[in-house]
Amino acid sequence: MSKHELLVYGAYGYTGNLICQHLESLGEQFIVAGRDEAKTQALAKQYNRPAKVFSLDNRKATVEALKDVSVVLHCAGPYSATSKPMVDACIEAKAHYLDITGEYKVIEAVAARDSELRSAGILGMPSVGMDVVPSDCIAVYVAEKLPSATDLKIFIHATGAPSPGTLKTSLEQAGQPSKIRKNGKIVDVRFGSMIEKVTFPDNSQKTLVNMPWGDIASAYYSTKIPNISVYMNVVTPMMARMSYYTGPLLRTSLAQAALRGMVNCFVTGSDETQRDSTSSEFIAIASDDKGNERKAYLKVKNGYAFTVLSAVEIALRVMKGDFKPGFYSPATLYGADLVLDISGSERKDL
The missing domain is CATH 3.30.360.10 (Dihydrodipicolinate Reductase; domain 2)
Incomplete structure:
Protein backbone atom coordinates (compact mmCIF):
# COMPACT_ATOMS: atom_id res chain seq x y z
CA MET A 1 0.00 0.00 0.00
CA SER A 2 1.16 3.51 -0.80
CA LYS A 3 0.74 6.65 1.29
CA HIS A 4 -2.47 7.30 -0.61
CA GLU A 5 -4.83 5.18 1.43
CA LEU A 6 -8.09 6.18 3.11
CA LEU A 7 -8.68 4.39 6.41
CA VAL A 8 -12.12 4.20 8.03
CA TYR A 9 -11.70 3.49 11.75
CA GLY A 10 -14.75 2.15 13.55
CA ALA A 11 -15.89 0.85 10.18
CA TYR A 12 -18.24 -1.76 11.64
CA GLY A 13 -20.22 0.82 13.63
CA TYR A 14 -23.57 2.03 12.36
CA THR A 15 -22.32 5.13 10.54
CA GLY A 16 -18.91 3.67 9.70
CA ASN A 17 -20.56 0.80 7.87
CA LEU A 18 -22.79 3.18 5.89
CA ILE A 19 -19.69 5.15 4.90
CA CYS A 20 -17.99 1.95 3.72
CA GLN A 21 -21.07 1.06 1.68
CA HIS A 22 -20.97 4.44 -0.03
CA LEU A 23 -17.25 4.28 -0.71
CA GLU A 24 -17.68 0.84 -2.25
CA SER A 25 -20.55 2.08 -4.43
CA LEU A 26 -18.24 4.80 -5.76
CA GLY A 27 -15.53 2.25 -6.50
CA GLU A 28 -13.14 3.93 -4.06
CA GLN A 29 -10.35 2.07 -2.32
CA PHE A 30 -10.25 2.18 1.48
CA ILE A 31 -9.03 0.26 4.50
CA VAL A 32 -11.53 -1.23 6.95
CA ALA A 33 -10.23 -0.66 10.48
CA GLY A 34 -11.30 -1.15 14.08
CA ARG A 35 -10.29 -2.72 17.36
CA ASP A 36 -12.55 -5.80 17.16
CA GLU A 37 -10.77 -8.33 14.95
CA ALA A 38 -13.77 -10.50 14.11
CA LYS A 39 -16.01 -7.57 13.15
CA THR A 40 -13.26 -5.81 11.22
CA GLN A 41 -12.23 -8.89 9.23
CA ALA A 42 -15.85 -9.78 8.46
CA LEU A 43 -16.53 -6.31 7.08
CA ALA A 44 -13.31 -6.29 5.08
CA LYS A 45 -14.35 -9.59 3.52
CA GLN A 46 -17.82 -8.21 2.76
CA TYR A 47 -16.38 -5.22 0.89
CA ASN A 48 -13.31 -7.01 -0.46
CA ARG A 49 -11.05 -4.39 1.07
CA PRO A 50 -7.92 -4.68 3.25
CA ALA A 51 -8.28 -4.66 7.02
CA LYS A 52 -6.28 -3.27 9.91
CA VAL A 53 -7.02 -4.22 13.50
CA PHE A 54 -5.64 -2.07 16.31
CA SER A 55 -6.71 -0.47 19.56
CA LEU A 56 -6.24 3.22 20.22
CA ASP A 57 -4.97 2.23 23.67
CA ASN A 58 -1.80 1.00 21.94
CA ARG A 59 -0.02 4.11 20.63
CA LYS A 60 2.77 2.20 18.87
CA ALA A 61 0.36 -0.12 17.07
CA THR A 62 -1.84 2.80 16.03
CA VAL A 63 1.07 4.77 14.56
CA GLU A 64 2.31 1.65 12.78
CA ALA A 65 -1.16 1.08 11.30
CA LEU A 66 -1.25 4.64 9.95
CA LYS A 67 2.20 4.74 8.37
CA ASP A 68 0.77 3.89 4.91
CA VAL A 69 -2.37 6.00 5.37
CA SER A 70 -3.02 9.42 3.87
CA VAL A 71 -6.43 10.16 5.44
CA VAL A 72 -8.07 8.78 8.58
CA LEU A 73 -11.86 9.01 8.74
CA HIS A 74 -12.44 8.39 12.43
CA CYS A 75 -15.90 6.94 13.14
CA ALA A 76 -15.41 5.33 16.56
CA GLY A 77 -16.93 7.14 19.51
CA PRO A 78 -17.29 8.30 22.14
CA TYR A 79 -14.94 10.89 20.68
CA SER A 80 -14.29 12.38 24.10
CA ALA A 81 -12.23 9.22 24.69
CA THR A 82 -11.08 8.24 21.20
CA SER A 83 -10.25 11.49 19.43
CA LYS A 84 -7.06 12.44 21.29
CA PRO A 85 -5.20 9.13 20.82
CA MET A 86 -6.14 9.10 17.14
CA VAL A 87 -5.01 12.72 16.65
CA ASP A 88 -1.76 11.90 18.50
CA ALA A 89 -1.11 9.01 16.11
CA CYS A 90 -2.10 11.02 13.03
CA ILE A 91 0.38 13.76 13.92
CA GLU A 92 3.18 11.24 14.43
CA ALA A 93 2.32 9.26 11.28
CA LYS A 94 1.54 12.42 9.27
CA ALA A 95 -1.95 11.28 8.29
CA HIS A 96 -4.83 13.73 7.89
CA TYR A 97 -7.47 13.52 10.64
CA LEU A 98 -11.22 13.69 10.00
CA ASP A 99 -14.04 12.61 12.31
CA ILE A 100 -17.84 12.76 12.52
CA THR A 101 -18.27 14.01 16.08
CA GLY A 102 -20.59 16.79 17.20
CA GLU A 103 -18.91 17.23 20.59
CA TYR A 104 -17.74 20.79 21.16
CA LYS A 105 -14.97 19.67 23.52
CA VAL A 106 -13.44 17.53 20.79
CA ILE A 107 -13.56 20.41 18.31
CA GLU A 108 -11.90 22.68 20.87
CA ALA A 109 -9.23 20.07 21.58
CA VAL A 110 -8.34 19.64 17.90
CA ALA A 111 -8.34 23.42 17.40
CA ALA A 112 -5.85 23.76 20.26
CA ARG A 113 -3.43 21.56 18.30
CA ASP A 114 -3.39 23.76 15.21
CA SER A 115 0.35 24.45 15.41
CA GLU A 116 1.17 20.73 15.78
CA LEU A 117 -1.02 19.89 12.80
CA ARG A 118 0.66 22.58 10.71
CA SER A 119 4.11 21.37 11.68
CA ALA A 120 3.15 17.84 10.63
CA GLY A 121 1.74 19.16 7.35
CA ILE A 122 -1.66 17.59 7.96
CA LEU A 123 -5.26 18.70 8.17
CA GLY A 124 -7.23 18.28 11.38
CA MET A 125 -10.96 18.63 10.68
CA PRO A 126 -13.41 17.24 13.23
CA SER A 127 -17.14 17.12 12.50
CA VAL A 128 -17.30 16.35 8.78
CA GLY A 129 -20.79 14.86 9.00
CA MET A 130 -24.24 16.11 9.97
CA ASP A 131 -22.45 17.53 12.99
CA VAL A 132 -21.49 20.22 11.97
CA TYR A 304 -27.05 9.75 8.77
CA ALA A 305 -27.62 9.91 5.02
CA PHE A 306 -26.09 13.39 5.04
CA THR A 307 -23.17 12.31 7.21
CA VAL A 308 -22.26 9.54 4.80
CA LEU A 309 -22.27 11.87 1.80
CA SER A 310 -20.48 14.80 3.43
CA ALA A 311 -17.84 12.70 5.21
CA VAL A 312 -16.97 10.90 1.99
CA GLU A 313 -17.04 14.13 -0.03
CA ILE A 314 -14.55 15.80 2.32
CA ALA A 315 -12.36 12.70 2.66
CA LEU A 316 -12.05 12.41 -1.11
CA ARG A 317 -11.25 16.12 -1.44
CA VAL A 318 -8.40 15.70 1.02
CA MET A 319 -7.23 12.55 -0.77
CA LYS A 320 -7.00 14.61 -3.97
CA GLY A 321 -4.83 17.23 -2.26
CA ASP A 322 -7.56 19.81 -1.60
CA PHE A 323 -6.56 20.79 1.93
CA LYS A 324 -4.45 23.14 4.03
CA PRO A 325 -2.38 22.01 7.03
CA GLY A 326 -3.76 22.87 10.44
CA PHE A 327 -7.15 22.94 12.13
CA TYR A 328 -10.12 23.95 10.01
CA SER A 329 -13.87 23.68 10.32
CA PRO A 330 -15.61 22.40 7.17
CA ALA A 331 -16.94 25.79 6.02
CA THR A 332 -13.74 27.64 6.93
CA LEU A 333 -11.77 25.52 4.47
CA TYR A 334 -14.36 24.73 1.82
CA GLY A 335 -16.75 27.69 2.07
CA ALA A 336 -20.42 28.21 2.86
CA ASP A 337 -21.48 26.50 -0.38
CA LEU A 338 -19.88 23.18 0.58
CA VAL A 339 -23.26 21.97 1.82
CA LEU A 340 -24.81 22.62 -1.60
CA ASP A 341 -22.42 20.06 -3.09
CA ILE A 342 -24.19 17.40 -1.02
CA SER A 343 -27.23 16.07 -2.88
CA GLY A 344 -30.61 16.95 -1.41
CA SER A 345 -29.47 20.24 0.16
CA GLU A 346 -31.55 23.39 -0.34
CA ARG A 347 -30.80 26.89 1.00
CA LYS A 348 -32.67 30.18 0.86
CA ASP A 349 -32.61 33.60 2.49
CA LEU A 350 -35.36 34.51 4.93
Whole structure:
Protein backbone atom coordinates (compact mmCIF):
# COMPACT_ATOMS: atom_id res chain seq x y z
CA MET A 1 0.00 0.00 0.00
CA SER A 2 1.16 3.51 -0.80
CA LYS A 3 0.74 6.65 1.29
CA HIS A 4 -2.47 7.30 -0.61
CA GLU A 5 -4.83 5.18 1.43
CA LEU A 6 -8.09 6.18 3.11
CA LEU A 7 -8.68 4.39 6.41
CA VAL A 8 -12.12 4.20 8.03
CA TYR A 9 -11.70 3.49 11.75
CA GLY A 10 -14.75 2.15 13.55
CA ALA A 11 -15.89 0.85 10.18
CA TYR A 12 -18.24 -1.76 11.64
CA GLY A 13 -20.22 0.82 13.63
CA TYR A 14 -23.57 2.03 12.36
CA THR A 15 -22.32 5.13 10.54
CA GLY A 16 -18.91 3.67 9.70
CA ASN A 17 -20.56 0.80 7.87
CA LEU A 18 -22.79 3.18 5.89
CA ILE A 19 -19.69 5.15 4.90
CA CYS A 20 -17.99 1.95 3.72
CA GLN A 21 -21.07 1.06 1.68
CA HIS A 22 -20.97 4.44 -0.03
CA LEU A 23 -17.25 4.28 -0.71
CA GLU A 24 -17.68 0.84 -2.25
CA SER A 25 -20.55 2.08 -4.43
CA LEU A 26 -18.24 4.80 -5.76
CA GLY A 27 -15.53 2.25 -6.50
CA GLU A 28 -13.14 3.93 -4.06
CA GLN A 29 -10.35 2.07 -2.32
CA PHE A 30 -10.25 2.18 1.48
CA ILE A 31 -9.03 0.26 4.50
CA VAL A 32 -11.53 -1.23 6.95
CA ALA A 33 -10.23 -0.66 10.48
CA GLY A 34 -11.30 -1.15 14.08
CA ARG A 35 -10.29 -2.72 17.36
CA ASP A 36 -12.55 -5.80 17.16
CA GLU A 37 -10.77 -8.33 14.95
CA ALA A 38 -13.77 -10.50 14.11
CA LYS A 39 -16.01 -7.57 13.15
CA THR A 40 -13.26 -5.81 11.22
CA GLN A 41 -12.23 -8.89 9.23
CA ALA A 42 -15.85 -9.78 8.46
CA LEU A 43 -16.53 -6.31 7.08
CA ALA A 44 -13.31 -6.29 5.08
CA LYS A 45 -14.35 -9.59 3.52
CA GLN A 46 -17.82 -8.21 2.76
CA TYR A 47 -16.38 -5.22 0.89
CA ASN A 48 -13.31 -7.01 -0.46
CA ARG A 49 -11.05 -4.39 1.07
CA PRO A 50 -7.92 -4.68 3.25
CA ALA A 51 -8.28 -4.66 7.02
CA LYS A 52 -6.28 -3.27 9.91
CA VAL A 53 -7.02 -4.22 13.50
CA PHE A 54 -5.64 -2.07 16.31
CA SER A 55 -6.71 -0.47 19.56
CA LEU A 56 -6.24 3.22 20.22
CA ASP A 57 -4.97 2.23 23.67
CA ASN A 58 -1.80 1.00 21.94
CA ARG A 59 -0.02 4.11 20.63
CA LYS A 60 2.77 2.20 18.87
CA ALA A 61 0.36 -0.12 17.07
CA THR A 62 -1.84 2.80 16.03
CA VAL A 63 1.07 4.77 14.56
CA GLU A 64 2.31 1.65 12.78
CA ALA A 65 -1.16 1.08 11.30
CA LEU A 66 -1.25 4.64 9.95
CA LYS A 67 2.20 4.74 8.37
CA ASP A 68 0.77 3.89 4.91
CA VAL A 69 -2.37 6.00 5.37
CA SER A 70 -3.02 9.42 3.87
CA VAL A 71 -6.43 10.16 5.44
CA VAL A 72 -8.07 8.78 8.58
CA LEU A 73 -11.86 9.01 8.74
CA HIS A 74 -12.44 8.39 12.43
CA CYS A 75 -15.90 6.94 13.14
CA ALA A 76 -15.41 5.33 16.56
CA GLY A 77 -16.93 7.14 19.51
CA PRO A 78 -17.29 8.30 22.14
CA TYR A 79 -14.94 10.89 20.68
CA SER A 80 -14.29 12.38 24.10
CA ALA A 81 -12.23 9.22 24.69
CA THR A 82 -11.08 8.24 21.20
CA SER A 83 -10.25 11.49 19.43
CA LYS A 84 -7.06 12.44 21.29
CA PRO A 85 -5.20 9.13 20.82
CA MET A 86 -6.14 9.10 17.14
CA VAL A 87 -5.01 12.72 16.65
CA ASP A 88 -1.76 11.90 18.50
CA ALA A 89 -1.11 9.01 16.11
CA CYS A 90 -2.10 11.02 13.03
CA ILE A 91 0.38 13.76 13.92
CA GLU A 92 3.18 11.24 14.43
CA ALA A 93 2.32 9.26 11.28
CA LYS A 94 1.54 12.42 9.27
CA ALA A 95 -1.95 11.28 8.29
CA HIS A 96 -4.83 13.73 7.89
CA TYR A 97 -7.47 13.52 10.64
CA LEU A 98 -11.22 13.69 10.00
CA ASP A 99 -14.04 12.61 12.31
CA ILE A 100 -17.84 12.76 12.52
CA THR A 101 -18.27 14.01 16.08
CA GLY A 102 -20.59 16.79 17.20
CA GLU A 103 -18.91 17.23 20.59
CA TYR A 104 -17.74 20.79 21.16
CA LYS A 105 -14.97 19.67 23.52
CA VAL A 106 -13.44 17.53 20.79
CA ILE A 107 -13.56 20.41 18.31
CA GLU A 108 -11.90 22.68 20.87
CA ALA A 109 -9.23 20.07 21.58
CA VAL A 110 -8.34 19.64 17.90
CA ALA A 111 -8.34 23.42 17.40
CA ALA A 112 -5.85 23.76 20.26
CA ARG A 113 -3.43 21.56 18.30
CA ASP A 114 -3.39 23.76 15.21
CA SER A 115 0.35 24.45 15.41
CA GLU A 116 1.17 20.73 15.78
CA LEU A 117 -1.02 19.89 12.80
CA ARG A 118 0.66 22.58 10.71
CA SER A 119 4.11 21.37 11.68
CA ALA A 120 3.15 17.84 10.63
CA GLY A 121 1.74 19.16 7.35
CA ILE A 122 -1.66 17.59 7.96
CA LEU A 123 -5.26 18.70 8.17
CA GLY A 124 -7.23 18.28 11.38
CA MET A 125 -10.96 18.63 10.68
CA PRO A 126 -13.41 17.24 13.23
CA SER A 127 -17.14 17.12 12.50
CA VAL A 128 -17.30 16.35 8.78
CA GLY A 129 -20.79 14.86 9.00
CA MET A 130 -24.24 16.11 9.97
CA ASP A 131 -22.45 17.53 12.99
CA VAL A 132 -21.49 20.22 11.97
CA VAL A 133 -21.28 20.64 8.19
CA PRO A 134 -24.81 22.04 7.53
CA SER A 135 -24.85 24.36 10.54
CA ASP A 136 -21.26 25.48 9.95
CA CYS A 137 -22.07 26.32 6.33
CA ILE A 138 -25.25 28.26 7.10
CA ALA A 139 -23.49 30.07 9.96
CA VAL A 140 -20.76 31.26 7.60
CA TYR A 141 -23.38 32.13 4.98
CA VAL A 142 -25.28 34.57 7.24
CA ALA A 143 -22.09 35.88 8.88
CA GLU A 144 -20.68 36.84 5.48
CA LYS A 145 -23.86 38.83 4.82
CA LEU A 146 -23.47 40.73 8.11
CA PRO A 147 -19.77 41.30 8.92
CA SER A 148 -20.77 43.39 11.96
CA ALA A 149 -22.61 40.45 13.59
CA THR A 150 -22.16 40.02 17.33
CA ASP A 151 -24.74 37.28 17.90
CA LEU A 152 -25.49 34.02 16.12
CA LYS A 153 -28.42 31.70 16.78
CA ILE A 154 -28.74 28.34 15.05
CA PHE A 155 -32.01 26.40 15.14
CA ILE A 156 -32.05 22.72 14.17
CA HIS A 157 -35.09 20.50 13.66
CA ALA A 158 -34.21 16.93 12.78
CA THR A 159 -36.30 13.81 12.20
CA GLY A 160 -35.24 10.18 12.14
CA ALA A 161 -33.93 7.76 14.74
CA PRO A 162 -30.45 8.24 16.25
CA SER A 163 -27.73 5.61 15.95
CA PRO A 164 -26.55 3.61 18.98
CA GLY A 165 -23.24 5.48 19.00
CA THR A 166 -24.91 8.88 18.95
CA LEU A 167 -27.17 7.92 21.83
CA LYS A 168 -24.23 6.70 23.89
CA THR A 169 -22.40 9.96 23.29
CA SER A 170 -25.53 11.91 24.22
CA LEU A 171 -25.81 9.96 27.46
CA GLU A 172 -22.47 11.40 28.55
CA GLN A 173 -24.20 14.80 28.57
CA ALA A 174 -27.17 13.57 30.61
CA GLY A 175 -27.66 15.70 33.68
CA GLN A 176 -25.00 18.19 32.64
CA PRO A 177 -25.54 21.94 32.09
CA SER A 178 -26.03 23.20 28.57
CA LYS A 179 -23.48 25.53 26.98
CA ILE A 180 -23.41 28.72 24.96
CA ARG A 181 -20.66 30.97 23.66
CA LYS A 182 -20.79 34.34 25.45
CA ASN A 183 -18.32 37.14 24.79
CA GLY A 184 -16.03 34.61 23.14
CA LYS A 185 -16.06 32.14 26.04
CA ILE A 186 -17.97 28.88 26.45
CA VAL A 187 -20.13 29.15 29.57
CA ASP A 188 -22.68 27.00 31.40
CA VAL A 189 -26.41 27.66 31.29
CA ARG A 190 -29.03 25.67 33.13
CA PHE A 191 -30.32 22.94 30.84
CA GLY A 192 -33.89 23.78 29.87
CA SER A 193 -33.60 27.47 30.74
CA MET A 194 -33.23 28.63 27.12
CA ILE A 195 -36.20 27.63 24.97
CA GLU A 196 -37.34 29.33 21.76
CA LYS A 197 -40.33 28.98 19.45
CA VAL A 198 -39.27 29.26 15.82
CA THR A 199 -41.41 29.49 12.69
CA PHE A 200 -40.04 27.53 9.74
CA PRO A 201 -40.75 28.32 6.05
CA ASP A 202 -43.72 25.91 5.94
CA ASN A 203 -45.28 28.06 8.72
CA SER A 204 -44.87 25.28 11.27
CA GLN A 205 -43.77 26.44 14.69
CA LYS A 206 -41.13 24.39 16.49
CA THR A 207 -40.26 24.62 20.17
CA LEU A 208 -36.52 24.07 20.46
CA VAL A 209 -34.24 23.70 23.48
CA ASN A 210 -30.72 25.07 23.83
CA MET A 211 -28.11 22.31 23.46
CA PRO A 212 -24.30 22.21 23.86
CA TRP A 213 -23.86 21.50 20.14
CA GLY A 214 -20.56 21.54 18.29
CA ASP A 215 -21.29 24.92 16.70
CA ILE A 216 -20.49 26.79 19.89
CA ALA A 217 -16.93 25.77 19.01
CA SER A 218 -16.86 25.38 15.22
CA ALA A 219 -18.98 28.42 14.34
CA TYR A 220 -16.81 30.59 16.56
CA TYR A 221 -13.71 29.66 14.58
CA SER A 222 -15.64 29.95 11.31
CA THR A 223 -17.31 33.31 11.91
CA LYS A 224 -15.49 34.93 14.86
CA ILE A 225 -18.93 35.89 16.23
CA PRO A 226 -18.53 36.09 20.04
CA ASN A 227 -22.04 35.08 21.12
CA ILE A 228 -23.40 31.78 19.80
CA SER A 229 -26.27 29.53 20.89
CA VAL A 230 -27.79 26.42 19.32
CA TYR A 231 -31.35 25.12 19.74
CA MET A 232 -32.64 21.66 18.82
CA ASN A 233 -35.57 19.27 19.14
CA VAL A 234 -33.50 16.50 20.75
CA VAL A 235 -35.56 16.71 23.94
CA THR A 236 -38.90 18.29 24.83
CA PRO A 237 -38.93 21.44 26.98
CA MET A 238 -40.50 19.44 29.84
CA MET A 239 -37.77 16.79 29.71
CA ALA A 240 -35.13 19.50 29.63
CA ARG A 241 -36.55 21.19 32.72
CA MET A 242 -36.90 17.88 34.58
CA SER A 243 -33.25 17.02 33.92
CA TYR A 244 -32.28 19.76 36.36
CA TYR A 245 -33.72 17.61 39.15
CA THR A 246 -32.76 14.18 37.78
CA GLY A 247 -29.25 15.24 36.76
CA PRO A 248 -27.41 14.00 39.87
CA LEU A 249 -28.91 10.53 39.36
CA LEU A 250 -28.20 10.44 35.62
CA ARG A 251 -24.56 11.34 36.20
CA THR A 252 -23.85 8.30 38.40
CA SER A 253 -21.77 5.51 36.90
CA LEU A 254 -24.53 2.98 37.68
CA ALA A 255 -27.14 4.99 35.77
CA GLN A 256 -24.76 5.58 32.86
CA ALA A 257 -23.98 1.86 32.63
CA ALA A 258 -27.67 0.95 32.75
CA LEU A 259 -28.54 3.46 30.02
CA ARG A 260 -25.71 2.24 27.78
CA GLY A 261 -26.94 -1.32 28.27
CA MET A 262 -30.44 -0.32 27.19
CA VAL A 263 -29.02 1.28 24.06
CA ASN A 264 -27.11 -1.91 23.21
CA CYS A 265 -30.25 -4.01 23.63
CA PHE A 266 -32.91 -1.86 22.00
CA VAL A 267 -31.40 0.68 19.58
CA THR A 268 -30.38 -0.20 16.03
CA GLY A 269 -30.55 3.17 14.22
CA SER A 270 -32.55 4.25 11.17
CA ASP A 271 -33.21 1.78 8.38
CA GLU A 272 -32.91 2.76 4.71
CA THR A 273 -36.59 3.70 4.44
CA GLN A 274 -36.33 6.05 7.43
CA ARG A 275 -33.13 7.59 6.10
CA ASP A 276 -34.77 8.25 2.75
CA SER A 277 -37.99 9.70 4.19
CA THR A 278 -36.66 12.03 6.90
CA SER A 279 -34.71 15.26 6.80
CA SER A 280 -33.12 18.02 8.88
CA GLU A 281 -33.84 21.75 8.80
CA PHE A 282 -31.71 24.66 9.93
CA ILE A 283 -32.31 28.36 10.48
CA ALA A 284 -29.39 30.66 11.24
CA ILE A 285 -29.82 34.24 12.43
CA ALA A 286 -26.88 36.64 12.62
CA SER A 287 -27.49 40.00 14.29
CA ASP A 288 -25.47 42.98 15.46
CA ASP A 289 -25.82 45.51 18.29
CA LYS A 290 -27.51 48.01 15.95
CA GLY A 291 -30.46 45.74 15.27
CA ASN A 292 -29.36 44.54 11.85
CA GLU A 293 -30.15 40.93 11.08
CA ARG A 294 -29.56 38.31 8.40
CA LYS A 295 -31.45 35.00 8.29
CA ALA A 296 -31.24 31.90 6.14
CA TYR A 297 -32.85 28.47 5.95
CA LEU A 298 -31.25 25.17 4.99
CA LYS A 299 -32.79 21.75 4.44
CA VAL A 300 -30.67 18.62 4.08
CA LYS A 301 -31.11 14.86 4.04
CA ASN A 302 -31.60 12.68 7.10
CA GLY A 303 -28.69 13.09 9.51
CA TYR A 304 -27.05 9.75 8.77
CA ALA A 305 -27.62 9.91 5.02
CA PHE A 306 -26.09 13.39 5.04
CA THR A 307 -23.17 12.31 7.21
CA VAL A 308 -22.26 9.54 4.80
CA LEU A 309 -22.27 11.87 1.80
CA SER A 310 -20.48 14.80 3.43
CA ALA A 311 -17.84 12.70 5.21
CA VAL A 312 -16.97 10.90 1.99
CA GLU A 313 -17.04 14.13 -0.03
CA ILE A 314 -14.55 15.80 2.32
CA ALA A 315 -12.36 12.70 2.66
CA LEU A 316 -12.05 12.41 -1.11
CA ARG A 317 -11.25 16.12 -1.44
CA VAL A 318 -8.40 15.70 1.02
CA MET A 319 -7.23 12.55 -0.77
CA LYS A 320 -7.00 14.61 -3.97
CA GLY A 321 -4.83 17.23 -2.26
CA ASP A 322 -7.56 19.81 -1.60
CA PHE A 323 -6.56 20.79 1.93
CA LYS A 324 -4.45 23.14 4.03
CA PRO A 325 -2.38 22.01 7.03
CA GLY A 326 -3.76 22.87 10.44
CA PHE A 327 -7.15 22.94 12.13
CA TYR A 328 -10.12 23.95 10.01
CA SER A 329 -13.87 23.68 10.32
CA PRO A 330 -15.61 22.40 7.17
CA ALA A 331 -16.94 25.79 6.02
CA THR A 332 -13.74 27.64 6.93
CA LEU A 333 -11.77 25.52 4.47
CA TYR A 334 -14.36 24.73 1.82
CA GLY A 335 -16.75 27.69 2.07
CA ALA A 336 -20.42 28.21 2.86
CA ASP A 337 -21.48 26.50 -0.38
CA LEU A 338 -19.88 23.18 0.58
CA VAL A 339 -23.26 21.97 1.82
CA LEU A 340 -24.81 22.62 -1.60
CA ASP A 341 -22.42 20.06 -3.09
CA ILE A 342 -24.19 17.40 -1.02
CA SER A 343 -27.23 16.07 -2.88
CA GLY A 344 -30.61 16.95 -1.41
CA SER A 345 -29.47 20.24 0.16
CA GLU A 346 -31.55 23.39 -0.34
CA ARG A 347 -30.80 26.89 1.00
CA LYS A 348 -32.67 30.18 0.86
CA ASP A 349 -32.61 33.60 2.49
CA LEU A 350 -35.36 34.51 4.93
